[in-house]
Amino acid sequence: MATNRQRETDQTKLLTRRAVLLAGGKLALLSTLVGRLYYLQVMESGRYTMLAEDNRINMRLLSPRRGLIVDRNGEPIATNQQIYRVVVVAEQTRDLDATLNRLGMVIPIGERDRRRVLREARRKRGFVPVMVRENLSWEEVARVEVNSPDLPGVGIEVGLSRDYPIGHAAAHVLGYVAAVSESELTGDPLLELPEFKIGKNGVEKIYDLTLRGTAGTSQVEVNALGRVVRELGREEGQMGRPVALTLDMGLQNFVMNRLGEESAAVVVLDVHNGDVVALASNPSFDPNSFSKGLNAREWEELLSNPRAPLTNKAIAGQYAPGSTFKVCVALAALESGLITPDHRATCVGHIEVGNLKLHCWRSNAKLGFGHGTLNLYEAIARSCDVYFYDIARRVGLERIAQTARKLGLGAPTGIDLPGERPGLIPSREWKAATVGQPWHLAETLMLGMGQSYILATPLQLAVMTARIANGGNMVRPHLARDLVAADRVGERGGQRAQPRPLDHVESLGFSPANLAVVQRGMHMVTNEPGGTAFNQRIKDKDLAMAGKTGSVQVRRITLAERLAGVRKQDDIPWHERDHGLFISYAPVERPRFACAVIIEHGIGGARAAAPVARDVLIEAQKLIPPRGRQIAEARG
Amino acid sequence: MALHLDGISQPQLTLGRKLWRINWSLIVLLTLTASIGFAMLYSAAGANLDPWASKQIMRFGFGVSALIAIALIDIRIWMRLAYPIYGVALILLVLVDVAGIIGMGAQRWIVLGPIQLQPSEIMKIALVLALARYFHGLGTENIGQPIFLIVPLIMVLVPIYLVVIQPDLGTAILILLGSGAIFFVAGVRIWKFAVVTVIGIGAIPLGWQFLREYQKNRVLTFLNPERDPLGAGYHILQSKIALGSGGIFGKGFLQGTQSHLSFLPERQTDFIFTMLAEEFGLAGGLGLLGLYCLLLVYGYAIALGSRSQFGRLLGMGITSTFFLYVFINVAMVMGLIPVVGVPLPLISYGGTAMLSILFGFGLLMCVHVHRDVRIGRRGGG
Missing domain, CATH: 3.90.1310.10 (Penicillin-binding protein 2a (Domain 2))
Structure with missing residues (x-):
């Protein structure tokens, strides 16, 4: 019994000892919990509060x-x-x-x-x-x-x-x-x-x-x-x-309707401030279909259309300017002082350079052979190639190229549209570098009628015309009335468009007398009998236009074809026909608008492009009140 | 003979005397703790008694009545019933594996008419009873002999196996550690615990294969919470955000953004501590832990105040199980241990857990009421 007691006491002691040990362990574990709670709720509280807000608020x-x-x-x-x-x-x-x-x-x-x-x-x-x-x-x-x-x-x-x-x-x-x-x-x-x-x-x-x-x-x-x-x-x-925008939608709509089915481009500029009042490229597409989502078939059709509806031909179409470039050659010749307006040359239908024979457009059985003897005015009015071969040879590549650049060719005009192409004004260095051959004299002569290597966009031709028409001032074309794009190549650099500064009239430094000669020549193209676009003139004297025609061969006419006689443009496939070009401004007195028209494969400048320019310029003068000019004059 | 000598301190207790001996302050303490739970359930439902708080109050009321009833039954009867209760719990565990219904991908429930029974909860108490009875009968001189440990080890391992295959890892760990505490206070040599621990660690790779995929994920996620921040790691991350954003004094009652905007998962059950600590901050968290400590102190005092080894072991076992509930749940929601489904005692919503906790406190109270009753080796008075 005593042992029983003893045993019981031992048991109690052991249990109590163990219980205390166990309690110690539990206390330690509870302390861990308290420590953890303190860590989370006091030390890390800020971080978790933020995370909770992040959770909660979107x-x-x-x-x-x-x-x-x-x-x-x-x-x-x-x-x-x-x-x-x-x-x-x-x-x-x-x-x-x-x-x-x-x-x-x-x-x-x-x-x-x-x-x-x-x-x-x-x-x-x-x-x-x-x-x-x-x-x-x-x-x-x-x-x-x-x-x-x-x-x-x-x-x-x-x-x-x-x-x-x-x-x-x-x-x-x-x-x-x-x-x-x-x-x-x-x-x-x-x-x-x-x-x-x-x-x-x-x-x-x-x-x-x-x-x-x-x-x-x-x-x-x-x-x-x-x-x-x-x-x-x-x-x-x-x-x-x-x-x-500076665009006039009334005019723009008119231009698009006027172009009908043609593959063409038209640019109308305010000659004084560079406002682009119409800029058309035909055929077009419906921009709504892009914002609403285009299906694959529609996209395929737009891409495969030979008339390239997605290309803005007015700024990205590069064409040889042809005879429209003669105004630039004439100005270069006058500015050089080597030629006066009375300089005369005789056209017999061709000119010989070394062993090459360069033809005038008036050099076949139907039209006759040659223009006879002409002065500069007449040469512009009748677009005599031989006359311009002659003065181009006298003036030389460099001077022509320099004048062309001053008139806005050979470099992007800087219009606020993405995708503008620079065109091309050739030079000896350029030819050596890209073609790998020296420049030939014959190519200088060809440049006189706007053909060798030279390329220009319709917009550049309109700018050139505007600069001639406004008395030699450097207008730059632009579409936004009050803004200047931060970067014209359209990279999204994060810079916003800037407000347009007040236009200040900057002269290109041409002699007013020389410009008047060129203007007179352009006037004769449309307004005097014998001018290449006399039939397409504006008969209303107040709205009358001056201009210059141009036709550009898309395909070389072979000697055999020339000997065989006239090759009718209407007989050859559409895509091989000549491009028709026309540059113009109106009115003749106090010019307001410059207009460049190109009708792809339209055969002739006078036949295809000039009527469009005539109708467009009449419409422009009727639609747009002469506000711009008054402001420009007030500033001048 | 001993009976005669001890006769003075072993009177036949009348019902009135027993009621007098009930530790009413413990019941007040339990009610206070449970009331915090009611408040949190009210908040979890968006300031609404339904669907959780009202049910929980009814369960608590029923549970406290059961607690008193249990406390009034003679402790010797409980001792005699220890093995039968264990046997019934074991049968129910087997039944749940055979005919249990699927809940949360695990078979844990058995349906008896309107009552859903979770046999693993019953087993927690049943095993404490059974082990207390076994070690009571064993005596100090036998406890050093390994042969006498074979029976209680089987008594522990069989239900653990049955719970693990349910699979309910949390309860299995709870049973294992709770039983370990009884072995420890019963006087099993400490080196034996060391041996078992070493064997246990060695068996981890083996046991890994028994784990279900989601359990493996929980462990892996615990070891590296960034492993899957939107999957298994989401719960614990959101829980930590809720705790941390609570700060020292919390966001205020009903103001917990994490809980009320449903970022906190299972806010009415396993993660209710998080919700409390979000709304009442560190102060609220420590307050609740303080109440739990007080309950543990009561448990210890009652256990050590008992004159019978059975009473002492029973008290220690129940107190330790209670402690493990608290520790595992709170450590889990704070990201200290992997997520295992263990509720916060007296607070989490859930019927069986609440009843088994109060059942346990009933037995503890029974120990208190019968603290002076001496019990012979074989259970005689």
């Missing part, structure tokens, strides 16, 4: 409305139109693929759209809605809404789409907007918004940052599923600034 970007584009009369030519689009938020749907399948049963979704959505959903942040389809009809909107319980994460958004009310008439000037491509992402979250569109061409591209505006933000409280609980704050974005 910033949503509100895409700004794109600025309007208006013409010189304030007529809107690029606006925003309300549309409905269906979007899906990847993080709100468990299985995006299955959700898209179900959505595909409600409204048609193309396989390409589907793949794009899956790709974008992987790339973008989970809470960013991905656009599935745009431009939903009312019926489709209703179908999606009715089925919304089966479509987690799918929603309808009301958005704005770019709309060009006059469609194709100014497509090349305006360009178009389209969804941001992956290579254009800069990290700016605005560009990641599903509905966001940026300018891809034309004014839309070059003034994109101005038109884009500033994104607004909406702070929303969300729960763990990403569903918005409430909006905490909202800051409306700022609409993009409007861009006013």
Whole structure:
């Protein structure tokens, strides 16, 4: 019994000892908990508080409305139109693929759209809605809404789409907007918004940052599923600034209608301030189809059309200027002092240079052989090739090239459009470097009639004409009335367009007397019998135009063909026919507008291009009040 | 003979005397702790008694009644019932593996009419009872002999195996450590624990193969939380954010953004401590831990105050199991140990857990009421 007692006491002692040990262990573990609690809630509290706020608050970007584009009369030519689009938020749907399948049963979704959505959903942040389809009809909107319980994460958004009310008439000037491509992402979250569109061409591209505006933000409280609980704050974005163009849409429409089916380009400039009042390239395309999404077949058609509707021929089409260049050669000759207006040369239909025989255009059985003896005025009026061979030989390549550059050829004019081509004014160095052969004298002679290697865009020809017409002042063509593009090549450097400084009249340094001679010659082209475009003259004396024709061979006329007699242009295929060119300005007294027209494969300048120029210049003078000139004169 | 000598201190207790002997302050303490739970459940439901708080209050009320009833039953009866209860719990565990319903990918429940039973919860208490009875009968001189440890080891390992295959890792660990505490206070040599620990660590690679995919993920995620921040690591990360953003005094009652915006998973059950610490901060967290400490102190005092080895072991076993509940849950939500499904006792929403905890405290109270009852080796009075 005593042992029993003893045993019991031992047992109690052992248990108590062990219990104390156990309690110590538990205390240590509890202290760990307290320490951890202190670490999390005191030492790391700031960090976790921030994370909790991040959890709770989402910033949503509100895409700004794109600025309007208006013409010189304030007529809107690029606006925003309300549309409905269906979007899906990847993080709100468990299985995006299955959700898209179900959505595909409600409204048609193309396989390409589907793949794009899956790709974008992987790339973008989970809470960013991905656009599935745009431009939903009312019926489709209703179908999606009715089925919304089966479509987690799918929603309808009301958005704005770019709309060009006059469609194709100014497509090349305006360009178009389209969804941001992956290579254009800069990290700016605005560009990641599903509905966001940026300018891809034309004014839309070059003034994109101005038109884009500033994104607004909406702070929303969300729960763990990403569903918005409430909006905490909202800051409306700022609409993009409007861009006013110098274009006159009335004239632009007229030009496009006048061109009809021709593959052609027309540029009309204000000779005093460089306002581009019309800039047309035909055929055109509908820019609305780009902002609404083009299907593969439409795209293929645009690309394969031989008349190149996607190319802006007015700034990117480079053509040999042909006889229109004679005004430049004449000016170079007069400026050199080697030639006076009374300089005479005799045309017998050809000229010989070494063992080469260069022909005048008036050198066949039908037209007769040669112009006889002419002075400079007559040579311009009748476009005698032999006369210009003669003076080009006297003046030389360098002087002609120098004058051509001063008149705006051979380099981009700097118009605020992307994709402008520089044209080409050849030089001895250029030929040695690119062709690898020395310059021939015969090529200087050919340059006299605007043919060897030389290339110019219709815009450059219009600039050249304007500079001659306005008395030798350096006008630069531009489309935006009040802005200057930050970078004209259209790189998105993040710089916005600057306000246009006041024009100051800068003289190119030509002698007014020499310019008057050239102007007189151009006047005779259209207004005196025997002028190459006399039949296409403007009969109203107040609106009368001066001009210069040009025809450019697309295909070399062989000696055999020449010997065989006249080869009728109408008999050869369209794409082998000559281009028809015409440069002009009006009115003859106190000129206001310069106009360059090229009709591709139009056969002759007088026949194809001059009538267009005539009608366009009449229309321009009627439509546009002479405000620009008054201002220019007041400044002068 | 001893009985005669001890007769003075071993009177037959009347019902009135027993009620008098009940430690009412412990019941007040339990009610206070549970009330914090009611408040948190009210908050978790968005300032609403439904669906959780009202049910939890009813369960607690029922549980406390059961606690008192259990406390009034003679401790010797409990001792005699220890093995039968263990046997029933074992049968139920087997049944749940055979005919249990699927819940959360694991078979844990057994349905008896309107009542859903979780046999693993019953087993926690049953095993404490059974082990206390076994070691009570063993005596000090036998405890040093390994042969006498074989039976209790089997008693422990069989239910652990049954729980692991459910699979319910949290409860298995709880049973293992709770039983270990009883072995420890019963006087098993410390070097034997060392041997078992070494063998246990050696068996980890083997045991790894038994784990389900989600359990492996939990362990891997615990070892490297950045492994899968949106998957398995999400819960613990959000829990830490909720705790950390609570700061010292918290965001205020009903103001926890993490919990109310559903970033916090299972906020009414396993992660309720996080919610408390988000809304009441460090102060609230420490306050609750303080209450738990007080309950542990009561448990110790009752256990050590008992005159019978059975009472002492039972008290220590229940107190230790209670401690393990608290520690595993709180350490889990703070990212100290992997996520295992262990509720916070008296606070987390859940019927079986609440009842088994109060059942346990009932037995503890029983030890207290019958603290002066001496029990012979074979269970005689």
